[in-house]
Amino acid sequence: MPFSEVDFLxxxxxxxxxxxxxxxxxxxxxxxxxxxxxxxxxxxxxxxLGMYAAFYLxxxxxxxxxLGPYAGPIAAAFLxxxxxxxxxxxxxxxxxxxxxxxxxxxxxxxxxxxQIIVTLGISLILQNGGLILFGSTPVGVRTPLSxxxxxxxxxxxNQARVVxxxxxxxxxxxxxxxxxxxxxxxxxxxxxxxxxxxIYMGIEVDRAHRLAWSIGVGITAIxxxxxxxxxxxxxxxxxxxxxxxxxGVVLGGLGSNFGAFWGGLLIGIVQQMSTLVLPYQLQNxxxxxxxxxxxxxxxxxxxxxxxxxx
Amino acid sequence: xxxRAEANRQRWAILGVAVAVLVLSFVLLKxxxxxxxxxxxxxxxxxxxxxxxxxxxSGYFSFGHAGxxxxxxxxxxxxxxxxxxxxWISIPFCALVGAAAGAIIGYPTxxxxxxxxxxxxxxxxxxxxxxxxxLGYQELTLPMKREAPxxxxxxxxxxxxxxxxxxxxxxxxxxxxxxxxxxxxxxLMAIKQNEPAAEAAGINTWRWxxxxxxxxxxxxxxxxxxxxxxxxxxxxxxxxxxxxSAQALILALFGxxxxxxxxxxxxxxxxxxxxxxNAELGDVLPGIQGVVYGVAIIAIILLAPEGVxxxxxxxxxxxxxxxxxxxxxxxxxxxIAPLPRAPVSTGADLLVLRDIGISFGGLRALDGxxxxxxxxxxxxxxxxxxxxxxxxxxxINGFLASDSGAITFAGEAITGxxxxxxxxxxxxxxxQVVRAFPRMSVLENVIVGAFIRAPTDxxxxxMALAALDRVGLVDQAEKIAGGxxxxxxxxxxxxxxxxPHPRLMLLDETLAGLxxxxxxxxxxxxxxxxxxxxxxxxxxxxxxxxVQLVDHFxxxxxxxxxxxxxxxxxxxxxRVIEAYLGKKWSDRVAVxxx
Numbered sequence: 057m058p059f060s061e062v063d064f065l066x067x068x069x070x071x072x073x074x075x076x077x078x079x080x081x082x083x084x085x086x087x088x089x090x091x092x093x094x095x096x097x098x099x100x101x102x103x104x105l106g107m108y109a110a111f112y113l114x115x116x117x118x119x120x121x122x123l124g125p126y127a128g129p130i131a132a133a134f135l136x137x138x139x140x141x142x143x144x145x146x147x148x149x150x151x152x153x154x155x156x157x158x159x160x161x162x163x164x165x166x167x168x169x170x171q172i173i174v175t176l177g178i179s180l181i182l183q184n185g186g187l188i189l190f191g192s193t194p195v196g197v198r199t200p201l202s203x204x205x206x207x208x209x210x211x212x213x214n215q216a217r218v219v220x221x222x223x224x225x226x227x228x229x230x231x232x233x234x235x236x237x238x239x240x241x242x243x244x245x246x247x248x249x250x251x252x253x254x255i256y257m258g259i260e261v262d263r264a265h266r267l268a269w270s271i272g273v274g275i276t277a278i279x280x281x282x283x284x285x286x287x288x289x290x291x292x293x294x295x296x297x298x299x300x301x302x303x304g305v306v307l308g309g310l311g312s313n314f315g316a317f318w319g320g321l322l323i324g325i326v327q328q329m330s331t332l333v334l335p336y337q338l339q340n341x342x343x344x345x346x347x348x349x350x351x352x353x354x355x356x357x358x359x360x361x362x363x364x365x366x
Numbered sequence: 367x368x369x370r371a372e373a374n375r376q377r378w379a380i381l382g383v384a385v386a387v388l389v390l391s392f393v394l395l396k397x398x399x400x401x402x403x404x405x406x407x408x409x410x411x412x413x414x415x416x417x418x419x420x421x422x423x424s425g426y427f428s429f430g431h432a433g434x435x436x437x438x439x440x441x442x443x444x445x446x447x448x449x450x451x452x453x454w455i456s457i458p459f460c461a462l463v464g465a466a467a468g469a470i471i472g473y474p475t476x477x478x479x480x481x482x483x484x485x486x487x488x489x490x491x492x493x494x495x496x497x498x499x500x501l502g503y504q505e506l507t508l509p510m511k512r513e514a515p516x517x518x519x520x521x522x523x524x525x526x527x528x529x530x531x532x533x534x535x536x537x538x539x540x541x542x543x544x545x546x547x548x549x550x551x552x553x554l555m556a557i558k559q560n561e562p563a564a565e566a567a568g569i570n571t572w573r574w575x576x577x578x579x580x581x582x583x584x585x586x587x588x589x590x591x592x593x594x595x596x597x598x599x600x601x602x603x604x605x606x607x608x609x610x611s612a613q614a615l616i617l618a619l620f621g622x623x624x625x626x627x628x629x630x631x632x633x634x635x636x637x638x639x640x641x642x643x644n645a646e647l648g649d650v651l652p653g654i655q656g657v658v659y660g661v662a663i664i665a666i667i668l669l670a671p672e673g674v675x676x677x678x679x680x681x682x683x684x685x686x687x688x689x690x691x692x693x694x695x696x697x698x699x700x701x702i703a704p705l706p707r708a709p710v711s712t713g714a715d716l717l718v719l720r721d722i723g724i725s726f727g728g729l730r731a732l733d734g735x736x737x738x739x740x741x742x743x744x745x746x747x748x749x750x751x752x753x754x755x756x757x758x759x760x761x762i763n764g765f766l767a768s769d770s771g772a773i774t775f776a777g778e779a780i781t782g783x784x785x786x787x788x789x790x791x792x793x794x795x796x797x798q799v800v801r802a803f804p805r806m807s808v809l810e811n812v813i814v815g816a817f818i819r820a821p822t823d824x825x826x827x828x829m830a831l832a833a834l835d836r837v838g839l840v841d842q843a844e845k846i847a848g849g850x851x852x853x854x855x856x857x858x859x860x861x862x863x864x865x866p867h868p869r870l871m872l873l874d875e876t877l878a879g880l881x882x883x884x885x886x887x888x889x890x891x892x893x894x895x896x897x898x899x900x901x902x903x904x905x906x907x908x909x910x911x912x913v914q915l916v917d918h919f920x921x922x923x924x925x926x927x928x929x930x931x932x933x934x935x936x937x938x939x940x941r942v943i944e945a946y947l948g949k950k951w952s953d954r955v956a957v958x959x960x
Contacts, residue, residue: 095481095484095485151664151668154668155667155668169427169484170667170671172427172429172481172484173615173616173619173663173667174663174664174667174668176429176612176616176660176663177616177659177660177661177662177663177664177667178660178664179660180609180612180656180657180659180660180663181656181657181660181661181664183653183656184652184653184654184655184656184657184660185653185657186653187652187653187656188651188652188653188654188657192652291653295492295608299488299489299492302485306485335500337496337499337500338496338497338500339496340492340493340496341493341496341497341500344489344492344493344496345493347489348474348486348489348493351478351482351485351486352474352477352478352486
C-alpha cells in the first residue's frame with residue numbers, strides 16, 4: 057500500500073466530514089429533481105450565492121459580528137438559506153415555472169431539454185453576475201475554527217468541518233422528517249410521482265414545485281454557507297460542486313431524497329480518499345469517473361429503482 | 367429531405383454568405399479588432415454547426431462539446447511546442463483527434479438516453495480540464511515563428527484568419543447540407559422523433575449516432591485548433607470550460623436548432639454582442655459575456671423556443687401552403703422493378719421459436735413458447751390482456767432479449783440480433799400504439815423504411831411512393847404525419863413496414879381503435895400481403911375480424927402458449943374459453959361439445 061493506516065483513517069474522517077456538507081447540498085438538488093423531475097444546472101451557483109450570503113452577513117457587512125467568531129458563521133450559514141430561498145422563489149415564479157410543471161408544454165426547439173437550458177441560462181447569469189458583483193478575488197468566511205483541530209489518536213479533525221458536519225446532519229434529519237411526516241412534504245412527493253394525478257387530487261402542482269425548488273436551492277445554500285467556513289471561494293466555485301452534487305444524487309438514485317444524502321456522503325469520501333492514490337488536482341476527476349461509472353453501471357443508483365419500460 | 371432544387375438554392379446561399387463575409391472583411395472593416403471579432407463569429411458558428419449535426423438532428427443533447435474544441439486547441443498548441451508541428455498539418459489532424467474522441471466517448475455513452483446522456487457528456491470536458499491542469503498545461507503560449515510565419519499560419523494581416531475561418535465555415539455548412547439531404551440526416555431525424563420506430567424500420571441507429579458524434583467531434587476539434595492559432599494562448603478553462611459547451615448549444619438554439627442556418631444566425635447575433643459588450647464594459651463588468659449568453663438563452667426559450675430561424679421562416683411563409691402533391695409522381699408503381707425475393711409460399715418453415723422464455727422481475731412474461739410458422743400464411747395471435755403477445759413480438763424483432771430459447775428465421779439464427787438487423791433479414795413490424803415520426807411527412811416516414819433496400823436515396827423515394835400507393839395513401843404523401851387520422855397512421859405504418867419487401871410482417875393490433883368503415887381497407891391490405899406471399903403474424907383482440915382473416919390461431923395466456931390450430935377449432939377449445947371468460951364458461955361450453 058502506498059499509504060499508511062493513519063493516512064487512510066485521516067482521509068476517511070475528512071471524507072465523512074466534508075461529505076456531510078456534500079450530502080446536505082445533494083438533498084437540496086435531490087428535492088428539486090425528485091419533485092420536479094428537473095435537472096438544475098444552476099444548483100452550484102445557488103450554492104455559491106449561499107457562500108457569498110454567509111460571507112457578507114459575517115465578514116462583509118458584519119451584521120452578525122455581535123454573535124462572535126464562533127456562532128456568527130453558523131448563524132450566517134443558516135440565514136443564507138432564506139435569502140437564497142427567496143431568490144429561488146422569484147426565479148421560479150417568473151422563469152422556471154414557464155418551462156416546467158403542469159402548464160408548460162414541451163418547448164419546441166429544445167424538446168424536453170427546455171428546462172435544463174433555462175437553468176443553464178440562470179447558471180451563466182448567476183456565475184457571471186456574481187463575478188460583476190462580488191469580484192474574482194477568492195474569499196472565505198473566517199472563523200477561528202478553520203485553523204483549529206481536535207485530535208483523536210493520530211487523526212486531526214478540523215473543527216470547522218466537525219461543526220459543519222453536526223449542522224449538516226441535523227438539518228438533513230430535519231428535512232427527512234419534513235418530507236416524510238408532514239402534509240406539505242408529502243404533497244411535494246405526490247406532485248413528483250405523477251403531476252397529472254396530483255392535480256386531480258387537488259394538489260397545486262405549480263405551487264408544490266415552487267416550494268420544492270425554493271427549498272431545494274435554500275438547503276443547498278445553507279450547505280454552501282457551511283462549506284464557506286473551511287474553504288475559500290469565488291463566483292465560479294459552483295461549477296466544482298455541480299458534479300459533486302450530480303454524482304451524489306445519481307449515486308443515491310435520482311428521485312430518492314435520502315439516497316441523495318448517502319450519495320453525497322459517499323462522494324465526499326471518494327473525493328478525500330482519492331488523494332491517497334491520486335494527485336491532489338485530480339480529486340474532481342476521480343468524482344467524474346465515479347459519476348460516469350454509476351451512470352453506466354447502475355443508472356438507477358444505489359437506492360433507486362428502475363421503472364422504465366421497454 | 368430537400369429536393370435537388372432546394373439544395374442548390376442552399377448552395378447559392380452559402381456562396382452568398384461567403385462573398386458577404388469577404389466584402390465585409392476586405393472592404394468595410396478597417397480595424398484589426400473587428401477582423402478578430404469576425405473570425406470569432408465564424409469559428410463559433412462552426413462549433414455550433416458541429417453541435418447541431420449531432421444534437422440538432424438526432425436530438426441527443428450534448429453539454430460537453432468543449433471536450434472536442436479543447437482537444438483540438440491542445441493538439442495544435444502541444445504539436446507546435448513539442449514537435450514543431452505546423453498548424454497546417456496539425457489542424458487537419460485535429461479532425462482525426464476529434465473523430466477518435468467521438469468514437470471513444472460515443473461507445474459507452476450512447477447506451478444512455480435523455481438526461482443521463484446530457485449529464486455524461488457534461489462530465490467529459492470537465493474531467494479532462496482537471497487532467498490538463500494536473501499535467502501542467504495551465505497556460506500554453508504558441509511560439510512565434512518569425513523566420514517562417516506563413517509556414518506556421520501566423521499572418522501579419524488578420525484577414526488571413528478570416529479567410530481560413532470562412533473556409534472552415536463553408537466546409538461545415540456544406541457538410542451539414544449534405545447530411546440534411548441524405549439518409550444520414552433522415553435517419554438522425556427519425557432517431558430524434560422516435561428511436562425505437564427507426565430501429566424497427568431497419569435504421570442502424572447505433573451506427574448513425576456514432577457517425578454523427580464522430581463527424582461533430584471532428585468539426586469541433588478543427589475549429590478549436592484554429593481558435594488556438596488565432597488566440598495564441600490556450601488554457602484549460604478557456605477551451606474545456608463550461609462556457610464553450612454552453613456557447614455551442616446556445617448559438618444553435620438561439621438561431622434555430624436542427625436547421626442549417628440556425629447556428630450561423632446565432633453566432634452572427636450573439637458573438638458580436640457579447641464581444642462588443644465585453645470590450646466596452648469588460649473592465650467594469652467582468653463576465654458580461656456570460657450574462658449576455660444567459661439572458662439570450664432564457665429569452666429565446668421563453669419567447670421563441672423554436673429559435674429565430676424557424677420563427678422568421680414561419681412569419682414569412684405564413685405557415686407554408688399545406689399538402690401540395692409531390693412534383694414527380696411515378697405513374698403507378700409499375701416502373702419499379704420488384705426486388706429479388708425468396709420464392710413465395712414454399713411452405714418451408716419461415717419462423718421457428720424454440721422454448722422462448724423471459725421474465726420481468728418476478729413476472730414470467732413468456733414461458734417456454736414453441737412456435738413454427740411455415741412461409742406464406744396468415745397467422746393470428748390472440749390472448750387476454752397481459753398474455754405476453756406484444757412481448758413475444760418484442761422478442762422476435764429484437765427489442766427484448768429473451769432469457770432462454772432460440773429464434774430461427776428463414777433457416778438463420780436471429781436470436782440476440784438488434785431490431786435493425788432483424789428488419790434487414792426481412793421482418794417488418796407495426797406497433798400497438800402507432801410509432802410515427804410525427805414531424806416528417808408521410809412520404810418521409812415511409813422513405814425511412816426503404817433505406818435498407820434502396821441503393822440510392824432516389825430509389826428509396828420511388829419505393830416509398832410505390833408502398834404508399836399499395837396502401838392507398840399516395841395522395842397524402844406530403845402531409846405531416848402528426849396530423850393524420852388513426853386509420854391513415856395505421857396505413858402509413860404498414861407502408862413503412864412493407865416498403866423493404868419483408869418476408870414476415872408482425873402486425874400488432876393493427877385494427878385497434880378503428881371504426882367499422884375503416885376496417886375494410888386495412889383488412890384488404892393485409893389480405894393482399896398474403897396474396898403476394900408475405901407471411902403475416904397479427905395480434906388482435908377483435909375475435910370477429912380475426913376469425914374471418916387468419917388461417918391459423920395461436921393463443922397465449924399468462925405467457926404460455928395454450929392452444930394452436932385452425933380458427934374454428936381454437937375458438938371452441940375449452941382452455942381458450944377459460945382464458946377469456948373464466949372457468950365457469952368453459953365448463954358450460956365443454957358439456958354440449960361432447
